[in-house]
Each structure stands twice: as structure tokens, then as C-alpha cells.
Amino acid sequence: MRLTPAQRRLRDEGTQSQRKAMQILLALGGLSEAERLVPITSAHVSGASYKMIGDPGLEFLEDFARDARVAVPTTVNPLGTDLAQWKELGIPPDFAEKQARIARAYATMGVRPSFSCTPYLIGVRPGLGEHVAWAESNAVCFANSVLGARTNREGGPSALAAAIVGATPEYGLHTDEGRKPTTVVRVTTKPRGLDFSLIGLVAGERVGEGLPYFRGFRGTEEDLKWLGAALASTGSCGMFHLDGVTPEAHRAPTRGLPSMTITRRDLVAAKRSYTDGDEADVIALGSPQLSEQEVRKIAQRVERTPPRIPVWVFTSRTVKDANLEAVGIIERHGGRVLADTCLEVTLLEHRFGTVATPSGKGAYYLPSLCKQKVILDDIDRLLERYA
Amino acid sequence: MKIRGRRIAPGRAAGDALASPVPFSFVGGADPVTGKILDPSTGIAGERLAGSIFAFPHGKGSTVGSYMIYGLAKREVGPAGIVNASAEGIVAVGAILAGIPMVDRIDTAGLRTGDRILLDGDRGTVELPGVRATPVVTAVLRNRGRILIVRRSEKVGSFRGRWSAISGHLEGREDPKTRAIQEVREETGLRGLSFLAAGAPILARNDATMYLVHPFLFDVSSRHIRLDWENVEHRWVRSEELDRFQTVPRLKDVVAAVLR
Numbered sequence: 028m029r030l031t032p033a034q035r036r037l038r039d040e041g042t043q044s045q046r047k048a049m050q051i052l053l054a055l056g057g058l059s060e061a062e063r064l065v066p067i068t069s070a071h072v073s074g075a076s077y078k079m080i081g082d083p084g085l086e087f088l089e090d091f092a093r094d095a096r097v098a099v100p101t102t103v104n105p106l107g108t109d110l111a112q113w114k115e116l117g118i119p120p121d122f123a124e125k126q127a128r129i130a131r132a133y134a135t136m137g138v139r140p141s142f143s144c145t146p147y148l149i150g151v152r153p154g155l156g157e158h159v160a161w162a163e164s165n166a167v168c169f170a171n172s173v174l175g176a177r178t179n180r181e182g183g184p185s186a187l188a189a190a191i192v193g194a195t196p197e198y199g200l201h202t203d204e205g206r207k208p209t210t211v212v213r214v215t216t217k218p219r220g221l222d223f224s225l226i227g228l229v230a231g232e233r234v235g236e237g238l239p240y241f242r243g244f245r246g247t248e249e250d251l252k253w254l255g256a257a258l259a260s261t262g263s264c265g266m267f268h269l270d271g272v273t274p275e276a277h278r279a280p281t282r283g284l285p286s287m288t289i290t291r292r293d294l295v296a297a298k299r300s301y302t303d304g305d306e307a308d309v310i311a312l313g314s315p316q317l318s319e320q321e322v323r324k325i326a327q328r329v330e331r332t333p334p335r336i337p338v339w340v341f342t343s344r345t346v347k348d349a350n351l352e353a354v355g356i357i358e359r360h361g362g363r364v365l366a367d368t369c370l371e372v373t374l375l376e377h378r379f380g381t382v383a384t385p386s387g388k389g390a391y392y393l394p395s396l397c398k399q400k401v402i403l404d405d406i407d408r409l410l411e412r413y414a
Numbered sequence: 415m416k417i418r419g420r421r422i423a424p425g426r427a428a429g430d431a432l433a434s435p436v437p438f439s440f441v442g443g444a445d446p447v448t449g450k451i452l453d454p455s456t457g458i459a460g461e462r463l464a465g466s467i468f469a470f471p472h473g474k475g476s477t478v479g480s481y482m483i484y485g486l487a488k489r490e491v492g493p494a495g496i497v498n499a500s501a502e503g504i505v506a507v508g509a510i511l512a513g514i515p516m517v518d519r520i521d522t523a524g525l526r527t528g529d530r531i532l533l534d535g536d537r538g539t540v541e542l543p544g545v546r547a548t549p550v551v552t553a554v555l556r557n558r559g560r561i562l563i564v565r566r567s568e569k570v571g572s573f574r575g576r577w578s579a580i581s582g583h584l585e586g587r588e589d590p591k592t593r594a595i596q597e598v599r600e601e602t603g604l605r606g607l608s609f610l611a612a613g614a615p616i617l618a619r620n621d622a623t624m625y626l627v628h629p630f631l632f633d634v635s636s637r638h639i640r641l642d643w644e645n646v647e648h649r650w651v652r653s654e655e656l657d658r659f660q661t662v663p664r665l666k667d668v669v670a671a672v673l674r
Contacts, residue, residue, distance in 0.1 A: 050510045054422050055503055080478055083446060083485035087511060090488075182477040184507045 044095035048188035056196030065197040070190035073162035074183025076107035076372035077126040088132040098193035102141040105369040142367035143343035160189035168255035171266035175274040180265040208240035211286035221405040223250040224387030225294040227257025242270040257387030301390040304400030307383035313341025314370035314389035326353035338362035415547030421538035425515035427495030431529040432466040439475030440482040449491030467531040468493035469522040473505035483508030495533035524617020549584040551594040564645035577659040590628040603640035607632035613671030618663040631672035
């Protein structure tokens with residue numbers, strides 16, 4: 028790989044963690060035959076929930092934090108609990124203590140304590156053609172598809188290495204070639220609400236590692252967030268195009284590509300296949316964390332149709348703090364608003380056996396990561412059912 | 415013998431091999447405190463990683479695996495070195511974080527548990543001091559979807575009576591591809607080969623001898639061949655049919671290395 032003089036200096040004369048970070052980028056670049064490291068404007072790292080990374084992760088991060096400092100603005104994924112209300116949540120003190128140590132290690136490295144899987148909702152919005160290194164599959168999919176920024180699907184350590192060096196190997200979704208669609212996916216039904224998650228689940232299963240070019244519908248930024256999160260769960264997709272909507276769709280070549288169709292019947296079948304619970308103990312909204320508008324909308328709905336089971340809302344600290352009125356309404360109706368954490372990386376399984384959620388990504392991960400049963404349905408239908 | 419692969423993580427290590435024939439996940443695959451292998455599909459469950467050269471085709475599973483490797487090394491129960499056939503991000507990053515020398519592009523199926531191994535992560539090489547290397551070339555000839563196999567005569571030095579592709583010993587520093595073309599000419603009389611692919615070397619073990627097989631694929635325009643003294647019979651077969659023949663070791667893998 029061709030390195031700039033500054034990159035060579037980091038590799039040979041940098042601090043211990045800078046040298047390790049360079050080694051990681053060079054090895055990963057070598058595996059994918061990248062020719063150089065491309066400078067990045069931001070990084071987003073995953074691997075912050077103690078539930079997910081455990082003692083090995085904690086140990087590594089604390090050691091690394093001794094001399095590792097990020098070189099570009101860097102945000103980090105949700106933790107395993109809300110550090111402000113872990114006691115009320117019944118989280119074991121040992122878990123909370125270790126979780127706090129992980130948060131401190133990231134802070135020491137200069138990482139912004141965002142604890143969010145939706146950096147794009149809290150002000151980190153790289154522009155068209157901008158190179159970044161993001162982990163967290165839904166954020167990757169959003170950045171590439173909706174914003175037109177360029178990032179591969181990084182893992183926690185590789186995103187952290189890129190943050191420390193300020194660059195990432197140039198291959199895959201960083202290149203024009205890697206952003207070309209592989210399959211045209213025609214959707215023959217007009218989607219609303221939950222349907223966007225369902226389209227993502229079905230397309231991801233069918234496309235696998237490919238890059239889908241969707242046709243036949245429109246959607247808001249919010250809709251595409253849910254679609255992308257589900258798509259990146261069942262498939263290893265880091266990007267999609269949507270005809271007439273996403274910024275690079277108009278110049279994406281589609282001629283001669285294999286095509287497939289998603290019908291209303293496929294969506295109904297997907298909803299059924301991701302539902303294995305009978306009666307929900309909680310309605311959980313997150314995965315990814317909710318936006319400001321979504322939190323407010325939930326507050327209005329809960330006020331209109333008060334639920335008889337708790338409604339738990341996962342969002343970022345930034346959004347929670349800016350919407351205390353909506354938070355108050357949700358809590359008055361027996362619900363909770365959790366910040367710093369998210370649906371499947373949080374410690375939830377000790378309280379609820381069956382979770383109802385409108386998140387396709389949540390429905391995909393909850394059974395394996397949390398050993399929970401799931402009811403996947405539209406938020407309005409869930410609130411009616413549990414009114 | 416010394417085999418050249420690709421360097422992944424720097425440093426040098428020496429140890430006895432623990433060889434798994436199947437891909438490995440460090441999450442759940444090994445005990446994080448003792449470094450004992452837990453995954454029964456490896457065939458080496460119960461063995462301890464400490465001090466070993468751990469050889470497996472490639473990593474799989476959760477990215478937390480990188481941190482697991484780091485934790486094993488920190489507790490001094492991790493492997494001394496890692497050898498993969500094709501490295502992926504989880505194990506490569508883990509080895510770098512942990513400071514464990516690592517090399518890939520080595521045919522791990524040719525390594526055996528207990529082999530003494532010297533691994534050089536700076537040069538990307540793996541050395542087996544106790545094993546003698548016999549470099550050979552194997553030419554897979556293809557015509558209209560079928561490949562040529564020949565049955566070795568009673569006059570040849572090894573694997574008499576077994577089915578093989580066209581092959582021969584590599585002498586000194588000669589170019590493997592040139593040697594392969596030469597062997598095809600001698601053993602079949604065929605000329606005008608069109609070269610299609612060369613595969614990464616396959617390690618075929620026969621007791622203390624390790625055949626370092628350089629595989630090549632050529633298209634030929636005719637099925638009309640003239641055998642010399644080395645072979646007594648020939649067939650044009652589909653690659654799926656190889657299982658039905660008694661072949662030289664790892665012929666199927668050699669064919670798969672060039673037929674994708």
C-alpha cells in the first residue's frame with residue numbers, strides 16, 4: 028500500500044497504539060487489496076455495551092486508552108444500560124460498574140460520549156462523497172445510502188484504528204466501483220410504517236452481500252432509516268439505492284442486472300415469520316434509537332391511547348434532554364425513556380420475556396442476543412392491541 | 415521445509431502445531447481464562463492454545479473475537495503464533511492487538527497437530543524443520559468441461575496405480591509453469607495449451623515427505639492424447655466424479671484450487 032510520509036511516521040515512530048492502529052489498517056487494507064489509506068472526516072465506533080464485549084473488550088479498551096487518542100471527531104455506539112437509571116432498572120452493580128469503566132475508557136481516548144447508534148440524528152452528517160469510517164451497520168447503511176457519504180462496514184476495532192490514524196483503507200464502498208448496485212428490487216406495494224422494516228428484512232435475506240437498487244416506492248429519511256437497519260441485519264449490505272430518492276441513484280447503472288420483486292404477500296409473510304410471541308410484556312421502541320420527531324410522536328400516541336403494558340423508548344441522551352416534556356408524558360403512562368443504550372444491546376432479558384416492537388432489526392436480533400420472544404407489528408396496531 | 419505465505423501480524427514464534435480442519439470462532443471456541451479449545455468440531459477440543467502455533471482455515475463469528483484473542487494473550491494462555499489459509503478481519507485484528515505473529519496463504523490442511531513450526535510474521539513464512547519438502551507441479555487439463563486424469567504406472571517412484579492429474583517434480587529454481595507445460599508435453603503429447611489459472615500451493619502429506627503442489631489449469635483443444643511410460647490409462651471426467659477414483663493425496667483440493 029502507498030503511504031504518505033505522515034502515515035509512515037505513525038507506523039514507525041508513533042505511540043504504541045498509533046503503531047497498532049496502523050498495523051490494523053495495513054493488514055485490513057492488504058486483505059482487501061486497497062492501494063492507499065484515504066483521509067476521513069469522522070469515525071463512529073461500535074463495541075461499547077458490556078453485555079456485548081464483556082471482560083475481554085473492557086480489558087482491551089482500558090489498556091488501549093493509556094495512550095490512544097482519536098485524531099478525528101469520533102462518536103460511539105450505545106452502552107449496555109442507561110448509566111443515569113441503572114439502579115431503577117435492576118441492573119447488577121458489577122455490570123453497571125464495568126459499563127461505566129468502558130464509557131470512561133472511550134472518553135479518555137477523546138471519543139464523544141454520544142452512546143448512540145444514530146450519529147446522523149445528533150449532528151454528525153457527512154456530505155456527498157465524504158469519506159468516513161463508521162461501525163454500526165444501520166449507521167453505515169444510512170451514511171452511504173441516504174447521505175451519500177462513503178464508509179465500509181467497519182468493526183469496532185477497525186473503526187477505532189481509523190479514528191486514531193484519521194484514515195481508512197480505500198476499497199469497497201469507498202470506491203465508485205464498490206457503490207454500483209448488484210440487484211434491482213422492485214416493490215409492488217405502497218409501503219407505510221412497519222412496511223419499511225419488512226422490505227429491509229426481505230431484501231437483506233435475498234440479496235445477502237449484494238447492493239440492492241430499489242424501485243417502485245418513496246420514503247422519508249425516517250422511513251429509510253428503518254429500511255436500512257433491517258437490510259443491514261439480515262444481509263451484509265452496507266448500502267442501497269432508491270430510485271428517485273437517494274442521492275446516487277440517478278447515476279447508478281442498472282442495465283442488465285438480475286431483478287426480483289417484493290410484493291405485499293412477501294411483507295405479510297415476513298411479519299409473520301419474525302413473530303414468535305403470543306402476549307407482550309413490553310412495547311419497546313428503538314434499534315435504532317428514535318429521533319426527536321419519533322419520540323414526540325410516541326408521546327402523543329401514548330397520551331391518546333394509554334397502554335396497559337409499559338412502553339420503553341430508546342433514544343440518545345441528546346434527544347432525551349431536549350424533549351423532557353415528551354419524556355414526562357411517556358413516563359406518566361407507565362413507560363420509560365432510556366438514553367445511552369439501545370434495544371438489543373441493553374440488559375432487558377431479566378425483566379421481559381416477550382417484546383413487541385416495530386423494529387425489523389430488533390425483531391431479527393432479540394431472539395439470539397436476548398433470548399426473547401418477539402411480536403413484530405406496527406406501532407399503531409400495538410398501541411391499539413395493548414390499550 | 416519453508417513455505418512462503420503472506421505476513422499479517424509481525425514477530426516470530428516457534429511451537430508445536432494445533433491444527434483444526436474447520437474455521438474457528440474465538441467467541442465460544444476457546445475458554446477465555448484457560449485457553450482450552452472447546453469447539454468439538456476442531457478435533458482438538460481439550461488441547462490448550464498456550465505456546466502453540468494455531469493453524470485453521472480462517473476465522474468466523476462475532477467481531478468480539480478480536481478482543482478474545484487479546485485477552486488470551488494478556489493472560490499468557492493464547493497461541494504463540496497463528497497460521498490461516500485465508501485471513502479475515504476478526505482474527506487478523508485480534509492477532510495484531512495481541513501481538514501474536516500471524517501468517518496467511520498457507521494451506522493449513524497440510525499441517526498436522528504436533529508438527530514443529532517456526533513462524534516468521536515479518537517475512538510471511540512458515541518453516542517445518544522436521545519435514546522434507548518435495549516441490550511438484552500439477553497440470554489440470556480441461557476440455558469441454560471435463561478434466562484429464564491418468565493412472566500412474568508401476569514404474570514410477572510414488573503412488574503407483576493411483577489416479578492423478580499430469581504432474582512432475584520441480585527441480586532447483588526452475589519456473590513451475592514452464593515445468594508444468596513440459597510435463598504435459600511429455601506425458602500426453604499435447605501442445606498449444608492455453609493457460610487459465612495458477613493456484614496457491616497445496617500441501618499434500620505423505621509421512622515425513624510434504625509434497626508442495628503448484629496447481630495449474632490449462633484448456634486444451636483436443637482429447638486425443640498419447641501416454642508415455644509414466645501412466646497406463648486415462649479418463650476425461652467431471653470434477654465431481656473424482657471421489658469415485660483412488661487418487662493421489664488431495665487431488666480434489668488441487669483441482670478445486672484452480673477450477674472456481
